[in-house]
Amino acid sequence: MARVFLIDDHVVVREGLANLLESRGHTVAGQCDDISQAPALLRIAHPDVLLLDLQVGERSGFELIESLQRRSEPVRTIVMTMSEDAQDIARAFRAGVEGYLPKSAPTQELLEAIDVVLAGQRHYRGRVAELALQALAQPAAADPIDSLSARERQVVAMVARGLSSAAIGRELFLSPKTVDSYRSRLMAKLGVADAAGLVRFAVRNGLAGSE
Numbered sequence: 001m002a003r004v005f006l007i008d009d010h011v012v013v014r015e016g017l018a019n020l021l022e023s024r025g026h027t028v029a030g031q032c033d034d035i036s037q038a039p040a041l042l043r044i045a046h047p048d049v050l051l052l053d054l055q056v057g058e059r060s061g062f063e064l065i066e067s068l069q070r071r072s073e074p075v076r077t078i079v080m081t082m083s084e085d086a087q088d089i090a091r092a093f094r095a096g097v098e099g100y101l102p103k104s105a106p107t108q109e110l111l112e113a114i115d116v117v118l119a120g121q122r123h124y125r126g127r128v129a130e131l132a133l134q135a136l137a138q139p140a141a142a143d144p145i146d147s148l149s150a151r152e153r154q155v156v157a158m159v160a161r162g163l164s165s166a167a168i169g170r171e172l173f174l175s176p177k178t179v180d181s182y183r184s185r186l187m188a189k190l191g192v193a194d195a196a197g198l199v200r201f202a203v204r205n206g207l208a209g210s211e
Contacts, residue, residue, distance in 0.1 A: 004048070004114065050076065052080070054088060054092075065097060085131075098121075160207065
């Protein structure tokens, strides 16, 4: 049986998972809905397995995954998420995530995934495995974050906070027109169509609030 830590920003999801796991003999060592609090809580809880959503509020689960991999004793991690994006799956695999499940997966697959990762193996099955193989077979794309200047990162983070061009300009001592130019250039560089796309990019890559 495993000590499992749950990270998801939906209370009903955490409660459902906790009830399921405890009914099958596992222990819920802790849970939270905040990526920023997770490292400290994990150090206290010492779980065997971390069950993590990829999108927790406005933060990306990849922030935590990559941070945990730098620890001397990284926790075995299973991503359980709505995302079946091939690049997300490949990124998780490359980051050392032991398991990846869509939230549509049956209960039995989750329980099997916990057993598999406890045994020191990886759990990537069915459609998830196919998408991972497809993405991993392609040359790794350059990380779009690396193409951003420090100022561009600031602008993306402020857009993610919902600030207008005028408000961003006041904080950065730029004219609203210059900020609009930054927005347009960022959308072209990152391949997004609008401000909502910039927000999604910032959240997904851990840039929201990073300025």
